[in-house]
Amino acid sequence: MEVEPVSFIRESTRNLIKLSRRMHRDEESDSRRSLKETSITSEDIASIASKLKTKSAITVTDLRTLKNGLMSDTKHIEVFLNEHGALRGLVRELTGLNVDKQCLAAGCCCNLALGDVKACSTVAKAAGSYLVAALDNLTVDLAVTCAWTLGNLAGSGNKVCSILAAQGALSKLSDVHTNEDLQDAALYALLHFTSQMKDQLKPEHLQKILQMLPKLELTTNLLHLLFILSCHDHFTENMSEQLLEKLLKDLPSAIEEYNRQTKVHYKLLYIVRVLANSDKMYGLTLNYCLNNNVCDGFKSVLSRNNSVINNSLFWLLGNLHKYCNDDGLIVKLLS
Template sequence: MDTDMETAESIQADVFVPTKLLRDKIRQFSQRHREELRAKSKDALRFGLGEIHAQVEELNNITVKDVLGLVKRIKRRKHASVEEMYRFSHAFLQSIDNIKIFAKEPGALQIIIKELTGIDSERQIGAVECLCNLSLGEAPVCEKIANLAGSYLVTYLDSLDERLKRTSLWTIANIMATSAKAALVVVQMEIVSKLWNLYIDDSGDKDLTSDFREDAAVCLQLLVVQNRQVLRMEDLNFIKCNMCLKKRDGIGAEYHLQLLFHGEAINPKRELNMEESIYLIDYILENLCTIDGFTSISNRLRLLYGIRLLANILACQPHALNVLLQHIKEVFNTNVEDMFNKMFAYRSQRLTMELIYLLRQLLSLQENETQPILTLENLRIANMDSCMT
């Protein structure tokens, strides 16, 4: 198996989904929720619109002083109402200073977490949304959330309430993106199997507005790529043993090969069986032979990691070559040279480097074949100096 970390890191830098995208998603969801509440208020109350407008403006301008006032109020009662948690949520979105001042107040976080312990779903949702926006803070804040509320967040991944489940996923993603210590805490709560089962579940519809698969994929990406050191052997074995359950056309499928690569599913110490080899080869070739273009992150994830994994499969399991060649010819009605030339034509330096590594593997195996796999003269390798990154 190849150990060229520089190349692996270059792929990672090229296709790692920035956590800013997830955080923007949280903000957009909160903004939509606020607009929905405003619309409902107007529908229910055809009078007093000026008062409603003033309340909305107040939510958009919560200061540190306001946060301190809210903290003082909930500490006095040892309880936070849904409205107070809603105000905290907006305060944390608006300013990192609001997050910092709340985190410094002894006992304030514990009061929010206390609202998770009851059976009132509205209070639970209010508390989790509060924690989600609080997790936009720095590492110490995220570590406190993981330690004090991690077990609740992991449990809510099994919830039937979509809003509770989605917000818990976002909170978990935030704390893992911010702190390796927080990531370790939730990993020890058996989160990997829960995330993986959410990710591979392709039984539902493809309505992205009520879907958890991509959010689960982002969480897994944060673990296997950014926090690989916190994963246990049983976590990696679980991923490998269940990798064949993900469909290539399922939501979040573009992350699949990246997760398998960084999760070391293809490893000389963990031999692939025939079913796994066929699944991976078919999955990868479907990407290589049907995808047109290399500009989107989705296509880059599928192509770069597909080529790298294919090379590693051949390095670890040379007998897989016959399966590969048979599928290229009989299933996808093409040949190795045309497949390579299609991807060389994208003129990407990073993609070309990966293709050359795969080419080295094929040429090494070709020495033992009676028929040539390919002819170098037929490959149209672009000048590396003229390639894009």
């Protein structure tokens, strides 16, 4: 049985969110791990946690071992969090004056955020406000790691998203566009927030995110985020003409890229779906398609017989037809 477009996209979104959250790692430090560090034990984690708990002198090596240990085995997350006061000590290092220790402490939080909902709730309550504040830090590596951490935390569920949103995470992430790496990390985080919160995302947060997006390049991740936002109850009233025009201008190149590939092209899929959901701007979409030879591109897409893409495109065309009430529209577009 063929996969319906909505079901396909929802399932793909769930899988991508789950995969991206679990696969995010600090690859540089991982590649530099020594043979000894690959066999970090629960006792090692408990020992470092005890140092943090008792305010003993903690070294850069200790924090690096802790970060790698939390990444290598999820059981170590439970060991660390069960040591009362250890997380508070980690936050102390995160907010300290030693940049190297700050970055490593943020990395530890990032890997703690790969735990279950209970673990993520604990980390969010203890460290969330400090992670949000660090997004403004002039040390880019620290700011980027904190953004990834917020994304990992948000990926655990709506409960944690609500905690972080109350701490200002969504507002701050929606105002990050000064550095490419930080932009990517912020989009990663926002993708998790919006996917988990759905219509519980407040209209003011939706509006702020949509105001940020026109300033950024239309990458697949950005379009994925925009598609999720387009399913929100208050999307159409906050969608700007500037963002719509940017989407329409990118549509022909997305069609060309799709025609050069043999697999589902997510960029085209997301653009088509967002346009189909932008019901208050169907007039602009229709005029652009008719005046910029996009119709030939539509025909080339439909000729490839990809049910997922084609059904999405027919959905858009059907909405445009219903909008203008012109029985000959489909003929005009595809003749």
